Amino acid sequence: MFRAAGIAGIHGSGKTALAQKVFVHDKAKDNFAIRLWVCVGPPDSEDRFNLLYRMLDNLGLDTAKVEDDIVAKSNVVRQATEEEVKRIMNDKKEQEELRKKAKEEMAKEKKTAGDGDGDGQQPQADADTPKAKEEEEEEERIFNELLKKEVDKSTAVQKSKIGRRFLFFEYTYNNAIAITDLQCDDDILHNNTHHDHVELKETHAWHAHAGVLLYILHVTLSKTSYLIVFDDIRVYGADGWYSNLTLPPPPEGEWGDRLAYGLPKWTKHKGAVLVTCRKEDDAKFMVRTGHVFHPPELKEKDAWKLFEREYKQAKKDAAAANNNEKQQPEKEEDDVLLKDLEKIQVHIVEKCLGLPVAIIEAAKGFALLDPLPPTINVPAGDSDYALKEEAAAAAAAGTKPTTRAEDHQTNKHREEDDDE
Incomplete structure (x- = not known):
């Protein structure tokens, strides 16, 4: 039995977090003997060889030795x-x-x-x-x-082993490998008039090499149940190499044509693949089953929990960076800024659109700010309150009031004289 599913969403929408919940779930641990997490990203999606080599290395295979054995049989x-x-x-x-x-x-x-x-x-x-x-x-x-x-x-x-030969691999119905070789003449390799011919041979060589790696992957995974997560994978190229991961390997032909051929299907063991993509079309292109999900937006309660956690962690990191490790951490009830932010948490979550990455970055940014100054309760109807406070402060310091205060008092006396 084989299943494929996808998670699609923009950067920071929580695709990876949702896939991690599936990956570490008790049911996944009970049903799959092998759980393989493959972080792909933009460069590795283009470098297909690197993707396959990393998968085989993570499975504990000495790919160099296996390849040498296959080449030695040519x-x-x-x-x-x-x-x-x-x-x-x-x-x-x-x-x-x-x-x-x-x-x-x-x-x-x-x-x-x-x-x-x-x-x-x-x-x-x-x-x-x-x-x-x-x-x-x-x-x-x-x-x-x-x-x-x-x-x-x-x-x-x-x-x-190198240079003027290309390996072509054909697989029979019983998964045996038949290897043939094409010996290219020097005039074909070095004559520019035969450039297209050589390019065609190199394309076949690429498919042959990829076919070997996919075959090794297929044989390894077919021995047990497996779950593979391709995190942040993208579709590159128009050759369909990433398309329809549910396809079984061909009884005849090139194994290097599709990534799907390296994933065993319909064996006595269970197999499952989960992909996370930024584009929904890429996810549908790969799983071809309609099972493409979108991570839900964080609601106010969960979003604020994430905000508080990242805010407090950023505060600790800032204190450590300032060599204040021994300083007692600020108590939550003493954090004036956090209290003020809690009053507007609804607006913060709305501005972040419920995206985890936006909430995390907002929390880190606010953690670096100083608390707002305390609010002064100005008596109602007293427009000269600020000037009086300024004059009182100047008198206490034994200095003259500011020129702005003196000018204001002078203008006020003039207005009173005019009224009389």
């Missing part, structure tokens, strides 16, 4: 390897050198194990004894290992 590499082995075996001098190295390696192993005598000479066993046969087999094993290393690093084999 016709051109196998042929080059066989020819190099024949060349070494027909070259008596080179073969004798490898035999000598094998004996030296065997002597070192015996010396390490403590089987040799004091002067480093090894005791000779009779040719017909079981021990002699074991030594002969061990020496042959070491010789074959040295031969393999010598063949692998030879120029002929290295050239067969």
